[in-house]
Amino acid sequence: MLKKTIIILIVIFVAIQFIRIDKTNPVVDEKLTLKAPKEVGSILQKGCYDCHSNETKWPYYSNIAPISFFVGTHVKKGRKALNFSIYNQIKDDIKVQRLKRAIFMVKTERMALPSYVSAHEEAKLSKDEKNILINWFKDELASLGESN
Secondary structure (H helix, E strand, C coil), X not given: CHHXXXXXXXXXXXXXXXXXXXXXXXXXXXXXXXXXXXXXXXXXXXXXXXXXXXXXXXXXXXXXXXXXXHHHHHHHHHHHHCCHHHHHHCCHHHHHHHHHXXXXXXXXXXXXXXXXXXXXXXXXXXXXXXXXXXXXXXXXXXXXXXXX
């Protein structure tokens, strides 16, 4: 019975490898991308861009199901939540909501996702980097006429 179960699991594992996720990176239009100070931009690129931009660097494990399903879902949700590649296209009222949420997510250490950071040590933000992001998000809110 155990041998049959193992064989079935192996067949399922092999079969799901043929289910491919969409790893499309839409074309980036520089007119729409976030324009941030260099320091902020570099922090965002190392800790956020894989899920929150159209510049995702798809790791090798994004080709292995079922892990690929989780990676694809995270990128899709991340781009929907806040996509820095189309930042200048986002309506101000939506941008305000997203920036407030970004502050909350960074403050409460929910971003970057712990599962992402465990596989990408370079994405782990220092306390100073988190503060730089939070302060920049607050400055962006102020530029949109919002108090935080």
